[in-house]
Amino acid sequence: MTARVRSTAVGHLDADCFYVSAERVRDGFLRDKPVGVLGNQGACVIAKSYEMKAAGVKTGEPIWEALVKCPEGIYVKRDFRWYEVLSRRMLDVARELSPRVEYYSIDEFFFQAVTGSGQTLQELALAIRDRIWDRIGVPVTVGIARTRTLAKLISDAAKPFGALAVIDREAEEKLLAGRPVTEITGIAGRRAARLAPWGITTCLDLARADRRQVRSLLTATGEALWWELNGDAVQAIHTRRPAHKVLSRGGSFGESTARPVVLYAWLVRNLERLIEELRFHGVTTGKLTVAIQYKTGHAGAGQRALPVPSDRFDLLLEAARPCLRKAWLPGVQASHMHLIAEDLSARGQYALDLFDPPQRRARAEAVALLKEQVNDRHGRFALRSAATLHLPAIYRDVANAYDICDIRGKICF
């Protein structure tokens, strides 16, 4: 007879200031110093060490403001490829110590907490934290509890370099009493504002509130959190990613522009990234939206339904062009563009478009295949549409050649 280990405890593992810690792994000089990691165009601090935080620097702050607050800081440019390497190593260690691990984000995992013989959950939390530190050199905090929601609250409370298992109700309530509801993932400003008039401001208030009232205020999502806060695990650990409803690509231009040729170049660039994403997930899109934000605060959008869902460059560009025209405000400086694909369906699910001549289809498919093969071999975007030649800056930055720049949703494999 085989003994089955059963455990309903859930662990949450979260790296401490991950990007900074990752830089410190390969450069020990950065340890114990104020370090800031800079984003996209080198203009913003996207991660900071505790030392830099103590100087008052905030995430998202422009570099010139950070320099005033922390002139002795060391500022390094992000390297997502390296962070991805370490993230995967962390995942390997987590999988050694747990049969079920959910890769929630690049530096955050949930896992099923299963103790070895004679081991307590507290010892397990310590073991995972210490093994990742010894093997990889990244400091992480581990929280173990009866549910995901509780585990995350515990690891947040135990940061940095903490390891804490909280299972009994008394200890749980002590933890919940001291934390505002906004610390729960899924309860941001709007939901919190609905709770406040009822005197629900801390996590413990929410746990002790009437379940039906929570449901009426926050729908089924809120009710699920209520169960979780009271120790009933209703949110599962997902070891496989869920299917997407929407895929999108885009972002800031770095430097704003009113030039149609540059906007068109961004449209093509974002479409190439979006198609990469559609192909990665094996889906086609039936509806395309182009959204543009302007420096003046204005926004423009255009949307098109496709006659037949597609992931083909020529057909999607044909649909995206009129969307761009609709979203375009002539003469106004634009700062961001997003391309959004909706009505996704599995590739091959639909019959071919009868109005798409076979010759054209064969040619488009041959070009797509060639593009994919060249880029697989010689680097991402090595072969790309000539329309994007108006964007020399992004192709000069080698960091853009890495897949990880386009982090895939919350769960990325």
Ligand SMILES: [Mg+2]
């Ligand atoms: Mg983290």
